Amino acid sequence: MIKIIGQNNSILNRFIYEIRCADIQKDSMRFRRNLERISEIFAYEISKELQYERAQAQTPLGIAEMFLPADGVVIASILRAGLPMHNGFLNFFDGAENAFISAYRKYSKDGSFKIQFEHLSCPNITDKVLIIVDPMLASGASMVLAYNALMERGEPKYTHIASIIASKEGVEYTMKNLPNKSITLWLGAIDDEMTAQSYIVPGLGDAGDLAYGGK
Template identity: 50%
Template sequence: MYIHNLSQQNSVLNTFISEIRDANIQKDSMRFRRNIERIGEVLGYEMSKSLNYKTATIKTPLANCTMDLLENDIVLCSILRAGVPLQNGLLNYFDRAENAFISAYGHHKENPESFEIVVEYLACPDLENKTLILADPMLATGQSMVATFEALKPFGAPKEVHLVSVIGAQKGIDYVSDAFNKNTHLWIASIDKVLNDKSYIIPGIGDAGDLAYGRKLQQ
């Protein structure tokens, strides 16, 4: 797997990451969502440099000019609900992309330290020969990303796959690296080393879905 860790170079992205980590700034859910969206825009821009382009002729009011324009047929898939702001950021740059949505969450059984990924809702266009972008802001264990990809397989075989996350744990990155094709790309804003016994990334940010949309009742 090709891993593109944007935190390895200093940029304004650091500001957005610091704000989603900051416990005081996190209290403003609208700003939290907007920062996730802005991170998605940065990740999308960097990803765009690796995609395919074709030359087109553009007619201006004064003359024709040639430009290289994106030719990938893109499908964006976010994991509900935390993935929605990240998907919005990617859509700001890939505005002609088709969209898929999936509900995948960790269901804890008798042992609170173990869980299985449950998929309850899925809406997806045809993926055959498309460029699939899977967006999940927190790459903790990596199980949600893998379960999502498995659930999408009946919709066709994409030509290429890109994973997009805001913050990941090294354990989760190792897991998806083993599970996905070696030509898969991971675009990530920051990597933390530790994953605690409840599968939260440390230092991380906490629960991205709760911070974006409010706390949920546990079932």
């Protein structure tokens, strides 16, 4: 399933606007803060899909009946661009478990590249709700590889993938290569094109560089 949160008007689109604008991007603190704020809204929207169970809050004056999330949540981010999103998701799911994946583009002499995974720090994810975060879903290749790498740590109850800006092509590739029954793709916006170097157009440029500088 695909849910495009930015399709409806909300303050979310102000934050997406700011991370897109070349001028506002110059303030890397605001750029990172916007990735966090966007992720807080994604976390809230995704939280609506969790399973809930009855609980009682013992207040100083009585007992309130409530419904609380019952699922174990694992937040998984793809380094390094995913880190500010990871922080934002943790702001709202503060008791979640966490996974970190590092990937890189291994370039061939002809300029083409393959996504390589180097590092995976991840708890057992069996029967948990997995949320994989990466600001850009460009070709979709790293997301699919990340998903497959994570599946070696167990079979999650359900997987949510959160990306702020996706390309049409990346959405198609992801939906084609991942099991649709147990996955929802949460997006801020879908852009039409991609450059030969797999940058989304209009997109925002390189999210990792904008958050953390060149490398």
